[in-house]
Amino acid sequence: MWKIGIVDDDRAVLQGIRKAIPWDELNAEWAGEASNGEEGLEMIASASPDIVITDLYMPVMNGLDMIEQLRKNTGYSGKVIILSGYSDFEYARQALRLNVSDYLSKPISLPTLKSVLNEAISDLEEREEMRMKQDELLQKLQLYEPFVEKEWVKSAAAGALLQSGLQSEIPEPYRYWTDHDHTVIGIELVYDQRAAKLSLPDWSLLRFAISNMACEITQAAFPRFDHTDLHTNRSVIIIHHDRTEPAERVRQRLEQLGVRLIDCVRNYLKLKIRIGIGERKSCIRDIGISTEEAFRAIDVTSRPAVPEHELYFYSAQEPGNAEAKSPVRPVKLYLELAGAIRTSQEHQAQTIIRNYMKRLEQEGGITKPYVSMLAGELWGIIAFAFYETGTVVDDIFPYDGITREMAKLQRPSELAEWLITKIGLVFGSREWGGNGKHRQAVDFMIEYIHEHYAEDLTLGGLADKVYISRNYLSMIFKNMTGETFNNYLTRVRVEKARELLMEKNALVYEVAEKVGYKNVPYFSTVFKKFTGMNPTELVK
Structure with missing residues (x-):
């Protein structure tokens, strides 16, 4: 609800404007009133009105001096509307310099007052919407800042x-x-x-x-x-x-x-x-x-x-x-290739492969065993990158067939065309469901789970962090990981629990608490379901 304050030395005007403003219609409320500029500053400081309607000619401190102090000394950013019984060009010019929203002459009609207030509130709503978008953007930037920093480390390594x-x-x-x-x-x-x-x-x-x-x-x-x-x-x-x-x-x-x-x-x-x-x-x-x-x-x-x-x-x-x-920098190649696939850049992935294989051809001395080794490694990288976007390439290309095809490759150029063809088929298949925004959300969820598995994590809580509805996020996570959120969280907790138990430095109930379980019998049941053994078997 928007707050409106009024500053005027004429009590009749104060009461008249207060009665004339259609408060409910404007979704507004009265913030306070004052009879001169000094009182106006005090009222504005205590009530923080979004809109101030003020007269100019008042005792003690006039309206312009009040506005100037508001803008310069307090940083007031609300709307100021001047309502004066005099039409003075010099005053109007100074008011413009002080970023006044409107300059009206008394007496003012109700439709005019309503129209001016509507316009001021509309501007405030737009400003508030912009502020909220900026805050949301800042939150998202802060949310993804750790990932940006980790990508920087990965770039340094590559x-x-x-x-x-x-x-x-x-x-x-x-x-x-x-x-x-x-x-x-x-x-x-x-x-x-x-x-x-x-x-x-x-x-x-x-x-x-x-x-x-x-x-x-x-x-x-x-x-x-x-x-x-x-x-x-x-x-x-x-x-x-x-x-x-x-x-x-x-x-x-x-x-x-x-x-x-x-x-x-x-x-x-x-x-x-x-x-x-x-x-x-x-x-x-x-x-x-x-x-x-x-x-x-x-x-x-x-x-x-x-x-x-x-x-x-x-x-x-x-x-x-x-x-x-000088090394051809395969680590950098692998990083760029996986990144292109994760972000659905098929053409970029093809270019990376062609350029790298062309360099190998130019260097010469590449043997068939080396081509086979490289094919296996690149195919593993490609398969895992697609998997991270929710696509299982083994469902499209049986592993045995891929192995036989790789065994026939003899030259880097043949490997390049083979990889490019396979990538094209995966991108073009119905299996492909990559989405950059969704991938970022799921990446954040996975990273958050791995770092906060011991806490009380819920899908709804993470949905609030990535600005996606709970039900839709559940579907995205399942499509891209092949598992439900709860199942993935449980697997991470059980894996960490197994590590802690094998170190033999903690009792079962202590390990359960460290990975997010307060109920030890339930923890034991979950642990056995995922590992096939009771947690007590690892601490013996």
């Missing part, structure tokens, strides 16, 4: 940052990077027999579990670090260490960290990972090179590993590395 090097480009939480050296640890989840049997939802949860484990272990060894997933089975940890720390000491600490990561993933998750460690870089723009080196160390099977572990260090001094050409 070597995709802009080249200007301006300090202002670095998000505030990462400004300290400029005072540290950086080393990238590349983590690759191996597709062994157990991993090959996993469904995409299980694969997604395992990535989440490995991410949690990597962060917890790294935190103890290197307090300053960032972890980010790159695609399907690869992620990186960017270590930020003191520039004065000796290289040999850093290498020893990195080796200890890598060995512990490999052992923990093997013992707790029964999965196998390979770890490559790039060289130390002093410039943020070179972090992407360290990432390439980390995965090159993994890919070169002839490189010696740390005894009994698949942990490899890259070194430019090793044979063949010093003379190696």
Whole structure:
């Protein structure tokens, strides 16, 4: 409801205007009245009316002086309407300078008063609507700010940052990077027999579990670090260490960290990972090179590993590395390709593939086994990117058929056309339901679940955060993840509970509380349903 205040030294005018205003029709209420400018300032300060109707010629302080103090000293932004018994051009000019909404002469007819107030209220409504839109936009920007920052970290890891090097480009939480050296640890989840049997939802949860484990272990060894997933089975940890720390000491600490990561993933998750460690870089723009080196160390099977572990260090001094050409940056390629698919940019995805394969053709020396390996890796990235948008490519292309087709590919150009054809068929199929806005909402929900699983999460609460109705959001989430919101939340909680139980540092009821369950019997029932065992079996 809009509030209207009146300032006039004539009591009859005050009472007459108050009676004449159609309050209910305007959805307005009386805010207060005053008989001069000084009283008017006090009334406006206490009642905060949206509209002030004021006379000009008044004792103590006239109307223009009051308006000037309102605008300059108090920042009053409401509507001011002058109602004067005199038509004075100079006063009208000054009123215009003070952003007065209207200048009316007494006496005023009821239709004119109603029309002027209607116009003022209409302007206020438009202003309020604009303010609400701006507030909503600000909330959304604040909501997605963490995702923007995480994408910046991913871009840094992939070597995709802009080249200007301006300090202002670095998000505030990462400004300290400029005072540290950086080393990238590349983590690759191996597709062994157990991993090959996993469904995409299980694969997604395992990535989440490995991410949690990597962060917890790294935190103890290197307090300053960032972890980010790159695609399907690869992620990186960017270590930020003191520039004065000796290289040999850093290498020893990195080796200890890598060995512990490999052992923990093997013992707790029964999965196998390979770890490559790039060289130390002093410039943020070179972090992407360290990432390439980390995965090159993994890919070169002839490189010696740390005894009994698949942990490899890259070194430019090793044979063949010093003379190696500049990397084609496949990590950046994979990141851009997955991003194009997630955002429904079919043409962009095709261009990325063609350009990359063309470069491989030009470099020469590409063998058929390498093409097969690359085909498998790219197809995995493409399949997972489509899965993140709610499309299961295995439902469109049987896995056995894809494997046979990949085995026949011999040249990068053949691989390019094969991938482009498959992508086109998926985009054109009825299975494709990608939507950028919906994808952002579901991405936010998944990230929020992973970070707040121990809290009392509801679909309605998240619907309020992403500005989508509860029922519609439920449908979007199910379409894009293949699971209901409650089922996905439960799976995340159970996965985290399993990690905590296997550490054997907490009792069952303590673990239940840590993952969001207050009822221990119910927690045990849910845990057994998802894992096939009772939680007590893991703490023995």
